[in-house]
Amino acid sequence: MTTAIATCTAFEGLRRIASGALPDVALAVRALLERGEQAPVLIFDDVTSRAVEFDLRGTPEEILARLATHESGDPSTQAADTTEDDTSPRGRGRPKLGVVAREVTLLPRHWDWLNGQSGGASVALRKLVDAARSASEDKDRKRAVQEAVYRFMTALAGNLPGYEDATRALYADDRSRFEDIVAAWPTDVRDHTLRLAANVFVTLA
Known part of the structure; x- marks a missing residue:
């Protein structure tokens, strides 16, 4: 694991x-x-x-x-997760943020814009990435819980009546239709599916 x-x-x-x-x-x-x-x-x-x-x-x-x-x-694998060498010298006042240096390829106009931002290109890029992550957080969470429900349904309910319709209702955000179909499934599969799916619909609320 x-x-x-x-x-x-x-x-x-x-x-x-x-x-x-x-x-x-x-x-x-x-x-x-x-x-x-x-x-x-x-x-x-x-x-x-x-x-x-x-x-x-x-x-x-x-x-x-x-x-x-x-x-x-x-512990040996945990130690390998560090992103910066502990023994590497740091400039005065430079905090250790776990920064990873990688190549980024942009057009000249992109570099011109980034270099003109407060803090320079690196700070501007970090802010842009953080803003994009924040904007997609709810969508990513919804997709993750939908995939969890689908994964369980595929494993145990794939041969049960209404499976395909339930899958469509799940991804169409149709809670009422989804619950109506799943209600006819064997008790334990039904209950576990509904528990997982509740997280989907709570996310959408």
């Missing part, structure tokens, strides 16, 4: 078997598999709906120890 996962949900076929913190779900899935259940088990990140995989070999203690290692992360 490359990013921290707060909670996840496991399904055996269309039945939810566990939801919560990774260790709790991992042990619940292990217990299910030990009973010899045959239905496929899928585990989803509760935020992104991406598949979560556990190494369920060994004792419960060994499983939990491996999860703890993943969650804490590897």
